Amino acid sequence: MAISLSPAPGLGPMCTPPTSEELLALYTETPEGSALLSELHALLASASALTPLAERLAWLEQLVRWLRADGAVPSRRGLLAPVESVGSSRLRLLVEMLTQVPAWREAVREVLSTALAETSALRLLSEPGLSTGRGLLGDLVSRLGQRVMLAVDDERELAAWVWRLLPAADDATWLEELAEEHVSALCELLGPGCFAPLEAAVEDAVAVLASRASALGLAGDVLSRLPPAPLAQSVFIHLPRACEALRVAVRAGASGQALARERVACAEVIAGCRAATRAVLHHLHAHAVDTDLVYRLELLGHVLDRLEALLWLLAPDGSRALPCASVRLLSSLVRANAQGRSIAGLFRGSVRCISRRIFEHTGEVGRHYITTSPDDYHRLVSAAAGGGLITTATAALKLLIGFAALPLFFQGLAASANYALSFLLIQLLGFTLATKQPSMTGAALAASLDVKAGDKGMRSLVAHLACITRSQLASVFGNLGAVVTTATFVGIALQALQGQSLLTRHEAEYVVHSMHPFRSGTLFFAALTGVLLWCASVFGGWLENWVHYRRVPEALARHPGVIHLLGETRARKLGSGLARHACGLGANVALGLLLGMTPAVSSFFGLPLDVRHVTLSAGTLTYAGAALGPERLLTPDFLWAVVGLIMVGGINLGVSFALGLAAAVRARGLEPVGILQLGRVVLAGGIRSLSDFVLPPQPLLPAGRPASPLAVRSAARLRTAHRPRQEDAARH
Numbered sequence: 186m187a188i189s190l191s192p193a194p195g196l197g198p199m200c201t202p203p204t205s206e207e208l209l210a211l212y213t214e215t216p217e218g219s220a221l222l223s224e225l226h227a228l229l230a231s232a233s234a235l236t237p238l239a240e241r242l243a244w245l246e247q248l249v250r251w252l253r254a255d256g257a258v259p260s261r262r263g264l265l266a267p268v269e270s271v272g273s274s275r276l277r278l279l280v281e282m283l284t285q286v287p288a289w290r291e292a293v294r295e296v297l298s299t300a301l302a303e304t305s306a307l308r309l310l311s312e313p314g315l316s317t318g319r320g321l322l323g324d325l326v327s328r329l330g331q332r333v334m335l336a337v338d339d340e341r342e343l344a345a346w347v348w349r350l351l352p353a354a355d356d357a358t359w360l361e362e363l364a365e366e367h368v369s370a371l372c373e374l375l376g377p378g379c380f381a382p383l384e385a386a387v388e389d390a391v392a393v394l395a396s397r398a399s400a401l402g403l404a405g406d407v408l409s410r411l412p413p414a415p416l417a418q419s420v421f422i423h424l425p426r427a428c429e430a431l432r433v434a435v436r437a438g439a440s441g442q443a444l445a446r447e448r449v450a451c452a453e454v455i456a457g458c459r460a461a462t463r464a465v466l467h468h469l470h471a472h473a474v475d476t477d478l479v480y481r482l483e484l485l486g487h488v489l490d491r492l493e494a495l496l497w498l499l500a501p502d503g504s505r506a507l508p509c510a511s512v513r514l515l516s517s518l519v520r521a522n523a524q525g526r527s528i529a530g531l532f533r534g535s536v537r538c539i540s541r542r543i544f545e546h547t548g549e550v551g552r553h554y555i556t557t558s559p560d561d562y563h564r565l566v567s568a569a570a571g572g573g574l575i576t577t578a579t580a581a582l583k584l585l586i587g588f589a590a591l592p593l594f595f596q597g598l599a600a601s602a603n604y605a606l607s608f609l610l611i612q613l614l615g616f617t618l619a620t621k622q623p624s625m626t627g628a629a630l631a632a633s634l635d636v637k638a639g640d641k642g643m644r645s646l647v648a649h650l651a652c653i654t655r656s657q658l659a660s661v662f663g664n665l666g667a668v669v670t671t672a673t674f675v676g677i678a679l680q681a682l683q684g685q686s687l688l689t690r691h692e693a694e695y696v697v698h699s700m701h702p703f704r705s706g707t708l709f710f711a712a713l714t715g716v717l718l719w720c721a722s723v724f725g726g727w728l729e730n731w732v733h734y735r736r737v738p739e740a741l742a743r744h745p746g747v748i749h750l751l752g753e754t755r756a757r758k759l760g761s762g763l764a765r766h767a768c769g770l771g772a773n774v775a776l777g778l779l780l781g782m783t784p785a786v787s788s789f790f791g792l793p794l795d796v797r798h799v800t801l802s803a804g805t806l807t808y809a810g811a812a813l814g815p816e817r818l819l820t821p822d823f824l825w826a827v828v829g830l831i832m833v834g835g836i837n838l839g840v841s842f843a844l845g846l847a848a849a850v851r852a853r854g855l856e857p858v859g860i861l862q863l864g865r866v867v868l869a870g871g872i873r874s875l876s877d878f879v880l881p882p883q884p885l886l887p888a889g890r891p892a893s894p895l896a897v898r899s900a901a902r903l904r905t906a907h908r909p910r911q912e913d914a915a916r917h
Contacts, residue, residue, distance in 0.1 A: 202230060202288050221256055221275075229282060234295035241300045242346050248293075249350050252276060253359060273364040280370045290374055298379040301343070306386035309344035310495060311393045314521025315487055324480075328528055347519075354523040360516040365509045372508035387498050388432055394492040395428040401485040402458060406478050410468040411461055420457035427454045428496065435500050444500050451496055455489055462486060473734035474542040487521075543726035544628040544849035550768060551625030551845075554617070555649075556656045562881045565656060569663025571616035573800060576664065577671040579607035580804025581687060588692055597785025605777025612769045619660035620714075620798060621772065623838045624722040626653045627845030651877040657842075658879060661799075661834060668803045676811025686812035693812035696805050699795075700826035700833075710797040711833040715840025717779040717796065722845065725772025738764040799834035806830055 203226075228248055234241065258274035283290040339345055351357070372380070401407070402421030416422065431447040439447075462482050469479065494514050501507050556562040582603045586596060611618055630646075630653060680686050688696065699705050732738065738760035741747055747756045763770075780796050787794035806826055810818055817823055 202286055221258065221278075224251055225278065225282065229286070229289040229293070232289065232292035232296050234292070234299050238300065238303050239340055241296050242304075242340065244296060245300060246346070246350055252279065272359055272362055273367055276363055276367040276371065280367055280374065283371070283374050294375045294379050297375065298382075301380065301382040304341055304343040304346070304382075306343045306383055307389050307393065308342055309347055309518065310386055310390035311397075311491070312344065313518045314525040315394075315397075315484065315491065325528070328526060347515075348522055351519045352523070354520050357516040357520040357523075360512055360519065363512060368512055369508050384499075387495050388435075391428050391432060391492065391495050391499055392425070394488055394495065395425040398458065398485060398488045398492060399424050401481055401488065402461065404481065406475070407461075407465055407482070410465045412464075420454050420461060424454050424458060427451045428492070431496065431500055445502070448496070448500055448502065452493075455493055458489055459486070462489075470542060473730045475734050540848065540851075542730055543723060544631065544845075547625045547628040547722055547726045547768070547845070547849075549629075551622065551627070551629035554622045554626055554656055554660070555629065555652050556659065557652055557882060559882055562656070562659055565617065566659050566663040568615060568617040569619060569660040570667040571614060572611045572618045573664040573667025574671055575607055575611050575614075575616065576618070576800045577668050577675065577804050579603060580668070580672065580801050581675070581808065583801060584688060584692070584696075584805055584808060588688075593785045593788055597782040599781075600785075601778045601781025603777075604780050605774050608773035608777055609770070612766070612773055617660055617663075618800060619657065619664045620718050620800060620837050620841065621722070621776075622657055622660055623842035624719040624845030626657065627842045627847075628849040629653070631846055631849030648877075652882075654878040655881065657838060659881070661838070664800045665803050665834075668800055669807050672804050672807035673811060676808055680811070687808050688812040690812060693809035696809035697813070697822050697826045700797075700802065700806055700829040701822070702825065702829035702832050704825075705829075706793070706795065707797055707829045708832060708836060710795045711799075711836035712840050713783075713794065714780070714796045714798050714833075715837045716844065717783065718776065718837065718841040719844040719848075721772045721776035721779060722841075723848075724775040725768040725770075728771030729768040732763060732767040797833045797837070799830065799837045802830055802833055 228244075228251060232244060236244075252272060252275045254275075258278055283293060351360075399421045402424075403416075403419065408416075408419075427447070427450050431444075431451050434444055434447045462485055465482060466479070469475070494517070498507070498511065498514065501510070554565070556565050583600060586599045586603060589596070591599065608618065608621075630649060676686055686693070700707055702708055740760075741763060742757045742760035744756065747759065751759065780798060784795050809826075810823065813823070
């Protein structure tokens with residue numbers, strides 16, 4: 186329903202304000218409608234521009250709250266009420282009153298114009314949702330401070346009044362639901378002169394935002410990631426100049442053609458700024474990511490968005506109604522202000538960027554653990570057996586440290602050193618540990634979700650999943666087989682040489698009881714260990730990214746002290762070695778600290794937490810079985826401990842893989858694949874397809890074709906991109 190400014194039937198123009206009874210007589214009588222009209226009559230009758238600023242702002246606040254209140258809006262007698270939102274209906278009623286009562290219209294215009302003239306709208310236009318340039322950490326401290334200590338409002342700031350009225354993101358929805366014809370009619374009634382102070386604030390905000398965008402774009406770490414060019418040619422240098430030229434043209438009352446030229450110039454410069462931002466982000470994705478830089482680039486994009494909206498208000502091109510565009514801008518400001526107080530929103534964009542980089546790298550590492558040929562499969566089993574051999578000694582030291590009754594801190598420190606040195610030795614010798622693979626192969630599987638399409642894509646995805654599963658099982662069998670065999674041999678040798686086992690009978694019984702799946706916290710501890718395994722892989726990816734971003738390998742290769750100590754050749758080798766091994770180094774050390782210190786720290790706080798790592802638990806349980814003797818191996822307690830060990834392995838691998846896959850999928854912004862759909866594709870292949878998940882890859886038949894249809898797809902998809910190299914697997 187369009188609003189007409191001419192007198193409506195039954196409601197002619199009134200030179201003097203009507204009484205409440207006269208107003209009620211013109212509308213349909215309902216209890217709710219009568220109360221609403223009485224409230225509006227009292228509000229409009231009390232409007233006065235002669236009161237202090239605080240009282241005028243309070244009056245405007247009451248008017249906005251009346252517009253936002255619920256309740257049916259009455260229609261004029263003889264007319265049907267249009268179907269519209271409550272806010273639009275109340276705004277329509279307000280416009281009708283101001284149209285027919287000039288005294289009220291003048292009073293409202295004076296109150297609003299004087300309130301806008303005596304307050305500043307610069308912060309309202311330039312700050313909501315935009316940082317002041319303190320960086321990610323500075324903004325985090327600022328937002329935390331706002332949660333603890335509420336800011337004192339300045340009555341001269343229009344922003345404080347607006348945020349008090351519209352504090353939440355839902356308030357932006359209310360603004361967007363207002364009918365455009367009612368908004369345009371109200372602005373026409375009040376006249377352009379009423380909003381003149383806002384036009385000056387828009388000019389000031391344009392200058393502030395252009396300077397802020399220029400400063401963000403001219404930062405050293407931004408320029409260093411752009412193609413080399415003279416600084417005078419930078420779009421960030423030209424941005425404030427182009428905006429200032431448009432401001433000068435608007436103030437001078439330039440013709441429409443001249444304004445159009447300046448608008449086009451500003452649009453081109455802003456487009457150049459966006460292109461430069463994308464180029465820097467592409468460089469970060471290709472090399473290394475810095476969270477603070479990504480945050481500042483994201484902020485730069487928001488500043489350019491706000492600047493573009495304000496430039497249109499400064500010099501509208503006539504394609505949209507100015508009042509409606511202003512309301513939409515206010516709606517975006519309200520939403521940005523609500524999001525600007527969110528702690529989670531502060532990290533969302535920057536953390537997503539660095540997490541994608543981390544999981545892309547861990548996915549590349551995970552591809553080295555995926556076997557597609559018999560030779561690769563056998564090499565992986567051999568490497569896993571080597572890792573199990575070293576883990577046998579780690580498990581023995583773990584038992585000695587655990588039963589040594591050391592103080593908590595030193596017990597955790599000794600256990601951490603034992604784990605970390607063991608894992609580093611496994612990496613150095615080119616061996617593998619089964620529990621390190623799932624989080625990385627999960628990230629590798631997430632990468633393949635980018636290219637799935639229909640049933641064909643699902644079959645290819647299942648082929649990839651089959652390769653991952655059998656590779657993981659190969660590592661598990663290699664680790665556990667070597668651990669159980671070696672620990673059994675060590676236990677028998679100690680019994681023969683010293684007449685006693687590594688553990689006393691009491692200690693062995695404690696180990697067996699601690700592995701019971703239902704009478705202890707073994708299953709929960711196994712899930713906790715799966716989380717720690719995933720956290721260690723994330724830290725490894727983060728360290729690799731940090732090393733490359735800070736160019737630590739180059740710094741080591743050129744460091745005078747390192748060159749003096751090792752020589753120039755060895756210094757270069759040290760730098761290149763760090764570049765290759767950073768991920769593995771970080772993941773192994775982090776995993777050692779997490780596994781060793783978690784029980785100690787939790788005990789310090791009175792929490793009975795422990796870790797259950799399947800390979801280490803297999804070693805300790807084998808040592809316990811050797812101490813108890815063959816006659817105790819078939820007792821229910823020991824058999825339940827074996828069941829617990831199997832469940833620990835499944836939970837370790839399952840939790841770590843699920844977290845790695847879910848985090849990588851979320852970082853890439855992909856949709857998760859349905860488990861039922863995957864199962865349908867697997868079962869559609871029959872027993873042969875199911876066997877590909879367990880049995881080693883089959884060699885090519887003499888005719889030159891693979892024996893399994895699923896192997897055909899696996900080889901075609903994975904042999905080139907995912908073929909593991911022994912030296913790369915040793916690196917990670």
